[in-house]
Each structure stands twice: as C-alpha cells, then as structure tokens.
Amino acid sequence: MTIRTLMTVFLIALNTAFSSAALDYLGDSDLVAWWTFEAGDGETARDRTDNNNNGVLKNGAAWTPDAGIGTALKLDGVDDYVDCGDAEILDISEHITLEAWIYPYAGPPGETWIIGKTHSSYALAFNPNSTAWFYVSGGGNNPRVPVPLGEWSHVVGTYNGSKMRVYLNGELDAMYSLSEPIKSSGQSLWIGRTRDAYFNGMIDEVRIYRRPLSEREVRAHYADGRSRLPKPAPVDRSELKGLARQVFDLGDKPATLKIESVESVATDVKVPANICLQFQMGGRLAVADGVVLTVAGPIQAPLAHIFEGPGRVVFDSRFVKEVYPQWWGAKADRKTDDTAAIQAAIDACHQGGRVFLPAGTYAVSRTIKLRNKTRLIGDQAVLRGIVKAMLQAPDPGVRTSGWRIRGLTLNGMDRKSSGVGMDYTKQSYSLVEDVRIRGFDKGILLDGGNEASMYNTFRKVSVAACNTAIEANNSSIGFGFYDCIIGNIGTAFLINTTNQFVISNTTIEGFDTGVDMRRGDTLHLNYLYFASGKTGIKIAKGVSECTILNPRFSQVPEQIVDEADDTLILDKEYMDHGTDQ
Incomplete structure (x- = not known):
C-alpha cells in the first residue's frame, strides 16, 4: 500500500470520527480539555486534546449510544460521576470558558457540578430549581439561567477578567461584573457531582478553554451540536389526542386556540409561541399525573379556575408576565386551603415570572417554596396558617436568589409555635418591601448555612407579635433594613453572626431587647427610635466596627449596653423622650 493510499485511509477515518467543526475545535491552542464520551465502553473518558486530562468513570456512570451528539454520558443522580484529576493545566488563573450539553432528568437534591472544581475556583453548576450557575473565584454575583428538564440544552459560561457571561442554546442570558483572578484549587475536576449531590441525566461534549469564547463562537458551537443531535421521530397525527392534536393541526402560523370546556391533557404538550391559549368561562385544562404542559406562547384567561389535576404547568415568562393562584382554584376566602394553588402558580413561573395574589385571605397548611427569581406580589393579600415556615426555598441547604x-x-x-415567617437560609440578592409579618416564633430568619446569605434588602417591613422579629446567623452578609416598624416583640434584631448589616430609619416599640448584637462586624444603626422597652441596644465583645448614629429612646431604662472595644456613637447626646434616669 502506498503512502498516498495510507494517507487517504487515515483522512477518511478521521473525518468519520470528527466533523469539520470538530477539527476546528482541536485547532484552538486555548482548548484545555474536551470530553466527547465517544469511547462507548470501558471506564475512561478520553480527553480529545493532547493534554491527557482523561477522566475515570465512577460508580456505574454509563455510556449511552446515539443519545446525544453521538454517545453521551448517563449519570444516575445517586453516586455516578467522572473524576478528571487535578493536572496543573486545569488550574486556570485568568480567563476561562466552560461548555457542555446537558439533558437533566430532574433537579438534584443539592447543588451539583456539570463540570467544576470548587465555588472559589471555577464551576458550571446545576441546582434543584433546574437552573445552571456559573462560578468564578467565589464571586458574589453568579450569573444563572433556567434549564428545561427532559431535553438537550447547550450551556456555556465565560469569564474575561471583568465580565461573567452565561449562554443558553447560543443566546446570552445573564451577565455580571467581576474583576479578580481565578483562584487556584488542588481539588480534582469533577463532571456530574459535588461533595453533596450528583447530576441526574445525560452530559455530552464538555469543553474547557483558557479564554472566553465570543458570542459568535458560542452560537457556532450551539449550531454545530444541534445539527448532530438525534432527530425526533416524525409525529403521527392519528396517535395524538385532545390538546396535542389541536396544537399539531394549527401548525406554525399565528393562531388562537379557544378552551371552552374541560379538556384532558394526557401526554406532555408544548404550546408554541405562535399559539395564544384563550380560556372561555368554564374552559379548563385537566393535566394528568406526571404530565407537563408547557405554555411557550401568550395566554388570555379570566380570574378563574382554568387548570386542574396533579400534572405540572410551565410558562415562558416572555409571553406570560403574570400568573394567578386562582387559575389553580385558589379561593382566598380564609377557609379553603389554597396552598397547592399558590405553589402551582410559583412552580409554573420557574423562569422568573410574576405570581400575583389579589386581595383576600389565603389559608396555608404547609410551607410555600419559592424558586430562583420568584416574584410574589400581593394586593392586600394575607397568607394565614400555622406552619414550620411560611415562605422558604425548595431546599434550604441550596443557595437561591432573586426573590x-x-x-x-x-x-x-401563634407566636408560641416554632414557626418562621420568611426563611432566608442561603438566599441572596432579594428585595422585600411593604410586607407585614405577625404571629411567629421568628419573623425573618437570615442564615448563610455553611456558605453565605448575601445582599438582601428589606424596606417598609412590619413585624409584630413574634418572639424574635429578625434573627441573623452564619455569615449573613450585606443585609439592609430600611423604614421598618417592629413592635410587641421579645427581641427585635438578634444578630449572632453577620457583617455589613444596616438598620436605618426604623421604629422598635414594645420589646424586651431592641438590637442584640452578639457577634459580627461593620454594623450600622442609623436613626433608630426605641420606645417602651427594657434594653435598647446590647453590644457584646464579639462585635467590631459598630456605628450608632442619632438613636432616640423613650421609656427605655437600659439604652445602650456596650461591651465592645470600638463602637462609635455619633451624637452621643442622643435625645431622651421620657426615660427615667
């Protein structure tokens, strides 16, 4: 056989294994690692670059032929993952891109990596809310994007030294500013796990670059991968029933689909953007157990019961801006249990839509779980019930944000119960305003867990008839309370561990202790008014850099008890309004 013939055979084999786009990937000198999972057997996930970052499949991680872009990696969500080692080339310090195709079956019980090292180094993560996060150097702002379950999505995170960007299916979805080097980590690079949770689904085409891909490159990678995904089987109209057949018949032209009676939805259906669902009075969709109805277009509906059944409804927030619990049968009559209806409305807005509660009293029998970017807005709406926590994240052990x-x-x-009004465990970057909280053991619980709860703002919040109004524990960072009213309380603010904590223009009346600071730093108490209480402000030795500006006291025998070394009281001749000296 001649050299020319051998070369021809080699090129044919090479082109069989890789597309022309794949050859372009290998030609990029900044491509640090690329796992295609094309081996199909054995326990080694080969790195297609020359850097030999080969991964080892652990605990039954499986090859799945013809499921993704060729063979994909299937992980069971229990203990499967890939260990890619800790080679020096994986310690990237300046710019980075993390890229993967993922097909999640379900959200993990806790936050897990798609691919990553640690929060403080770099990671592309996936959490129980079916949201992908991008971490660099433990930065407080982490761009994130909702990812649908049960389908392939292309997720990319890039960092250029000043901006973090996250792309979903070729489109820029989130961006945050960060200017610091990526921290080195000696931990192994993992695909599909963290120390506490594992990815449940399939992963394919994982790449790491030591540069940020451009938006044009991300789109090209998405287009290339999408062209090589398995094509869906042709739809047989004769097998479709009900809503699925109606959607099929309307095709891709703009149309309105009227729902005039009760119609069953027995299989997963996606109503596309070109179709407007228009509900007439009495019109209703009954979604069967295990079925997902995805509404990716506009909806027209009265404030009435239009969805029923145990199945799930999911809205695209680009078209459905506001969702009502009444659509799932909420009565707001103080008697009917509206918990399931409120929860269904929140779950339907997993991409960040607004849940609006019209005036009324909604009986609640269990905790309402808020997801990332949940917007819960009321018009003189009351949530009433004896529960462990009224509002909380789906898993308090996992970080959420954007409420x-x-x-x-x-x-x-009942303040004698152990209930909490708002549980802010590991919740960050949220805003609460014009909210009243009554009758709990703790009105608001701020807790960073083993990480941090950061930068939450509370304005015009009223807390009364609670043992503790606000309790801050475990690295609660950057909280602010402004123009609040606290009354008929045991302790208004119990600060166990925190920093960058501000209380401003707030009235505390009828209390045992106004502000009890036990540990923390950079605390600011500005223009607080204390009335009819025992002890206004207590500052323990474990507190540093506390500033108190213009406090006022009325009928408070112990105004300031200060055991710290560096408390700064500005205008120490604070005004006394009736205190017996």
Whole structure:
C-alpha cells in the first residue's frame, strides 16, 4: 500500500470520527480539555486534546449510544460521576470558558457540578430549581439561567477578567461584573457531582478553554451540536389526542386556540409561541399525573379556575408576565386551603415570572417554596396558617436568589409555635418591601448555612407579635433594613453572626431587647427610635466596627449596653423622650 493510499485511509477515518467543526475545535491552542464520551465502553473518558486530562468513570456512570451528539454520558443522580484529576493545566488563573450539553432528568437534591472544581475556583453548576450557575473565584454575583428538564440544552459560561457571561442554546442570558483572578484549587475536576449531590441525566461534549469564547463562537458551537443531535421521530397525527392534536393541526402560523370546556391533557404538550391559549368561562385544562404542559406562547384567561389535576404547568415568562393562584382554584376566602394553588402558580413561573395574589385571605397548611427569581406580589393579600415556615426555598441547604416579595401579610397565628415567617437560609440578592409579618416564633430568619446569605434588602417591613422579629446567623452578609416598624416583640434584631448589616430609619416599640448584637462586624444603626422597652441596644465583645448614629429612646431604662472595644456613637447626646434616669 502506498503512502498516498495510507494517507487517504487515515483522512477518511478521521473525518468519520470528527466533523469539520470538530477539527476546528482541536485547532484552538486555548482548548484545555474536551470530553466527547465517544469511547462507548470501558471506564475512561478520553480527553480529545493532547493534554491527557482523561477522566475515570465512577460508580456505574454509563455510556449511552446515539443519545446525544453521538454517545453521551448517563449519570444516575445517586453516586455516578467522572473524576478528571487535578493536572496543573486545569488550574486556570485568568480567563476561562466552560461548555457542555446537558439533558437533566430532574433537579438534584443539592447543588451539583456539570463540570467544576470548587465555588472559589471555577464551576458550571446545576441546582434543584433546574437552573445552571456559573462560578468564578467565589464571586458574589453568579450569573444563572433556567434549564428545561427532559431535553438537550447547550450551556456555556465565560469569564474575561471583568465580565461573567452565561449562554443558553447560543443566546446570552445573564451577565455580571467581576474583576479578580481565578483562584487556584488542588481539588480534582469533577463532571456530574459535588461533595453533596450528583447530576441526574445525560452530559455530552464538555469543553474547557483558557479564554472566553465570543458570542459568535458560542452560537457556532450551539449550531454545530444541534445539527448532530438525534432527530425526533416524525409525529403521527392519528396517535395524538385532545390538546396535542389541536396544537399539531394549527401548525406554525399565528393562531388562537379557544378552551371552552374541560379538556384532558394526557401526554406532555408544548404550546408554541405562535399559539395564544384563550380560556372561555368554564374552559379548563385537566393535566394528568406526571404530565407537563408547557405554555411557550401568550395566554388570555379570566380570574378563574382554568387548570386542574396533579400534572405540572410551565410558562415562558416572555409571553406570560403574570400568573394567578386562582387559575389553580385558589379561593382566598380564609377557609379553603389554597396552598397547592399558590405553589402551582410559583412552580409554573420557574423562569422568573410574576405570581400575583389579589386581595383576600389565603389559608396555608404547609410551607410555600419559592424558586430562583420568584416574584410574589400581593394586593392586600394575607397568607394565614400555622406552619414550620411560611415562605422558604425548595431546599434550604441550596443557595437561591432573586426573590421579589411585596404587598403581603404573613400571619402565623401563634407566636408560641416554632414557626418562621420568611426563611432566608442561603438566599441572596432579594428585595422585600411593604410586607407585614405577625404571629411567629421568628419573623425573618437570615442564615448563610455553611456558605453565605448575601445582599438582601428589606424596606417598609412590619413585624409584630413574634418572639424574635429578625434573627441573623452564619455569615449573613450585606443585609439592609430600611423604614421598618417592629413592635410587641421579645427581641427585635438578634444578630449572632453577620457583617455589613444596616438598620436605618426604623421604629422598635414594645420589646424586651431592641438590637442584640452578639457577634459580627461593620454594623450600622442609623436613626433608630426605641420606645417602651427594657434594653435598647446590647453590644457584646464579639462585635467590631459598630456605628450608632442619632438613636432616640423613650421609656427605655437600659439604652445602650456596650461591651465592645470600638463602637462609635455619633451624637452621643442622643435625645431622651421620657426615660427615667
């Protein structure tokens, strides 16, 4: 056989294994690692670059032929993962891109890596809310994007030294500023796990670059991968029923689909953006157990019961801006248990839509779980019930962010219970305003867990008839309370561990202790008014850099008890309004 013939055979074999786009990937000198999972057997996930970052499949991680872009990696969500080692080339210090195709079956019980080292180094993560996060150097701002379950999605995170960007299916979805080097980590690079949770689904085409891909490159990679995914089987109209057949018949032209009676949805259906669902009075969709109805277009509906059944409804927030619990049968009559209806409305807005509660009293029998970017807005709406926590993340052990809560009253009915009004464990970057909280053991619990709860703002919040109004524990960072009213309380603010904590223009009346600071630093108490209480402010030795500006006291025998070394009281001749000296 001649050299020319051998070369021809080699090129044919090479082109069989890789597309022309794949050859372009290998030609990039900044491509640090690339796992295609094309081996199909054995326990080694080969790195297609020359850097030999080969991974080892652990605990039954499986090859799945013809499921993704060729063969994909299937992980069971229990203990499967790939260990890619800790080679020096994986310690990237300046710019980076993390890229993968993922097909999640379900959200993990806790946050897990798609691929990554640690929060403080770099990672592309996936959490129980079906949201992908991008971490660099433990930065406080982590761009994130909702990812659908049960289908392939292309997720990319890039960092250029000043901006973090996250792309979903070729489109820029989130961006945050960060200017610091990527921290080195001696931990192994893992695909599909963290120390506490594992990815449940399939992963394919994982790449790491030591440069940020451009938006044009990300789109090209998405287009290349999408062209090589398995093509869906042709739809047989004769096998479709009900809503699925109606959607099929309308095709891809703009149309309105009227729902005039009760119609069953027995299989997963996606209503595309070109179809507007228009509900007539009495029109209703009954979604069967295990079925997902995805509404990716606009909806027109009265404030009435239009969804029923145990199945799930999911909205695209680009078209459905506001969702009502009444669509799932909420009555707001103080008697009917509205918990399931409120929860269904929140779950339907997993991409960040707004859940609006019209005026009324909603009986609640169990904790309402808020997801990332949940916006819960009320118009003189009351949530009432004896529960462990009225509002909380789906898993308090996993970080969530972006809540917006306004115009609600949370009534726990009994301060002798162990209930919490708002549980802010590991919640960050949220805003609460014009909210009243009554009748709990703790009105608001701020807790960073083993990480941090960061940069949450509370404005015009009223807390009364609670043993503790606000309790801050475990690295609660950057909290601010402004223009609040606290009354009829045991302790208004119990600060166990925190920093960058601000309380401003707030009235505390009828209390045992106003502000009890036990440990923390950089605390600011500005223009606080204390009335009819025992001890206004207590500052323990474990507190540093506390500043108190213009406090006022009325009928408070112990105004300031200070055991710290560096407390700064500005305007120490604070005004006394009736205290017996």
